[in-house]
Amino acid sequence: MTTARTHSVSGASASPVKRSPLASTLLNRRLWLGVLGWTLALMIFFPIFWMVLTGFKTEADAIADPSLIFSPTLENYAEVQSRAGYAKFAFNSVVVAFGSTLLALLIAIPAAYSMAFLPTKRTKGTLLWMLSTKMLPPVGVLVPIYLLFRDVGLLDTRTGLVIVYTLMNLPIVVWMLYTFFKDMPKDILEAGRMDGAGTLQEVIYLLLPLTLPGIASTGLLAVILSWNEAFWSLNLTSSQAAPLTAYIASFSSPEGLFWAKLSAASTMAIAPIIVFGWLTQKQMVRGLTFGAVK
């Protein structure tokens, strides 16, 4: 004990005492990481930010030298919303995205239920087969689908698009629901059975309430994928059933002097989906990787 005391007294000549070194390095580290992280995040987000900003500029400001200083205006939003065209396309997007999602959920819930709770030897094979159907490149079947739709009268109809999107998302929806159902502890359902619940009651009173967050994330992911889908929507629709993806695409030939309005329209088109994405980012990883990463 005395050695320590003498040591500290003569400490000045021995190893120099740093003032809480660990704390300052940590603080430094956090600071630098923060700077780096935020810089990169802002850089990545910039185009979106710029677009949103442009929506509030006048058209003249929009094509002037890029500047953060301008007098904001809402005239673009007003004009876009007043245009009957935009409302129709937005409506199409909503109907098609939510319609196909609802349909997909209705078909997928029983399938996922049976795979999770009544597994047979074929269950695994079925799941993997469903996965493989999602890997079919849409362009590979563009021709037959286009011709089929043309002959059946489904071209440029919301119904046609709903059908395509339902089938396109079905594998992901089944998969995601399957993983959420599997996560549910089996004995709660068994306790329900012992309490007298039939299959339907098990599902309504126990399964659905407890897996509702999972079902919601699955639904949101399906909505996002349908809303953003830009292959079938561009090729199978024109004036009647075109959703927002196609509407925006129609501005691809430069006509100038309307970037502000386009920005406003685009902002409205992407805003809800970005929010959905923020809400479900954690859970959607399951769906996007078919359960390979959870």
Next chain:
Amino acid sequence: MSAGRVTPVGSFLATFMVTDMNKTRTSGRTIGGLRTLSLQAPAVSLLFLWMIVPLAMTVWFSLQRYNLLMPGMTGFAGLENYEYLFTDPALWSAMGTTLLMVGWVLVITVVGGTLLAVLFQQDFMGRGIARVLAISPFFVMPTVSALVWKNMMMHPANGVLSWVAESLGLPAVDWFSSLPLTSIIIIVAWQWLPFALLILLTAMQSLDEDQVEAARMDGAGPIAIFFFITLPHLKRAISVVIMIEMIFLLTIFAEIFVTTSGGPGLATTNLAYLIYIRALLDFDVGMASAGGVVAIILANIVAIFLVRMVAKNLEN
């Protein structure tokens, strides 16, 4: 004793769900076969039709001489379409372009995604919000991204990038004229980098902190930790990201459609766009179908690996 209580149920639901309201019920496993079949039937049969019918038709068409502009000329063409296809320099150019697009996007997104995942795993102020910002591009619809980049970022006169270049005294780049493929690659990479980031970040969160601390006690610095612990742990997630991206990047379409329409010339035409041109612009159904078959085969090659990996995951 408990009597089954019948809850009001839509007839739609009733078709798909077997309701067991009688008193005598088995625990379900014995007639599991029949019940699972009826519950899975809608999903399985619909997907089956969705897959088989178009696939069969594509293959059929690829063997036909079928051009919508020349309705008189139809007939079995055998492998003629494939012959034309494979001797068409456009196909090889498209394959090359596809390869370049997919390859570069993969490199940018996987490398960038991994590094960003490591960064965002660290604790810093406002990390949650920064992360949310970094993930956003993935949720923007491709047509909007393409237009924003083309007209607001890359526009030689009004774009932000040219303004930045000029401020730095560098010449402005006319991206889409001189570097069309690069421009598209930038746009697509910008959209998919967040995807990689999201997946890899999620995978990182399952990394056992104890391992990292043990390594630190063994004297490992941050770089060693990255190469010996983080990367091996992420190996599986990285392969999943690569495989899924490959499958979707093979058919990049909207970005090309909205910006370059495949041009200048065929500079930015990938396989998917080529098929589109043949099918809906040239109306050459036969050729387009042949191209489609090629695309399907390519995608399936990658798909086999992905399915096997997911199958292994199912075992656990």
Next chain:
Amino acid sequence: MATLQLKQLNKSFDDTHVIKGVDLEVNDREFVVFVGPSGCGKSTLMRMIAGLENATSGDILIDGARMNDVGPADRGLAMVFQSYALYPHMTVEDNMGFSMRLAGVSKDKRREKVLEAAKILQLEPLLDRKPKALSGGQRQRVAIGRAIVRNPSIFLFDEPLSNLDAALRVQMRIELARLHEELDATMIYVTHDQIEAMTMADKIVVLQGGEIEQVGSPMELYHHPRNRFVAGFIGSPKMNFLPVEVVEADAKGVSVKLPGGGIINVPAKGNGLQPGTALELGVRPEHLVLDDTQGPLSGEIQVLERLGGQTSLYVQMGETLMTLMADGDVAHRVRDEVRFGFEPERAHLFDGEGLALPSLHQHPLAGLRRQDNRASSDAVDH
């Protein structure tokens, strides 16, 4: 009346035969414990009784009626799961009342019955809470309450105490025994802990590898184990086994030669056993007595565990490590040589197949009935 009969019950999962020809009778108001090592099939057996698993062959009869094709909810049973399996999104009151809600019972009647059960288990203050706001012990009581509300003829308990800490376990053991008296119901209880089995059961069913090794009262199993497995399973610390050789066998018992040379006459039926036959002798640690003068067995103490009131001695005797339970004040030290012996009546002999040679005398406590252990309002015995 709530009796259970299992007749030649078999269960196979794909190719694995997990329950092999089980025959069992459970009488009205008995507390029966299924006990055995992991994988012995006790949980599977319980789940088959509950109706959560189908029997591959054989019959399950409750009160004489065949229940194989009857659903779990209609068998008149209630089960308390090992993980409690409470419905996380419902309050305690809704959890307990769920079965009635499914059956269409009115809200008032439901509340009435739930309050009744809650009173028995002191759950009244917790009725509005959700499971995540409850402690382990409280959750378990809710699970029991849920079972009580169903008014079943048979209660099934699947390792209910294994998720509780040691102190709580002892307390719940007593509560469950008390509950059994109060509800006067038939209870079937699964556990891997033989102490729980010994303290709570009227009848213990020892299972191994899907087969019943022995059925009997705790004292019967303790004093007259039918085979080596039951002898080694029941009783803690485990019974000691030593190889012995038959010297002589007649109507008065079987004389065997112990390792070390001593001869002892065990009162067991050994008619027909030839001298020289190799047998195994089993004797419980608590029945080995230190005897430095005349003990026929000897060895060197390897480890001493002093618990204060008792001392465990691990003595190396030749090839065998013997366990002795001695008094707390034993003065020996490690590496001491000790001599010990045992009363011949306390020894068990096992033949080459592990079957015990039947004893000549039955232990007085082996015939104990449940009423002899606990105060019961029911004067009628079966």
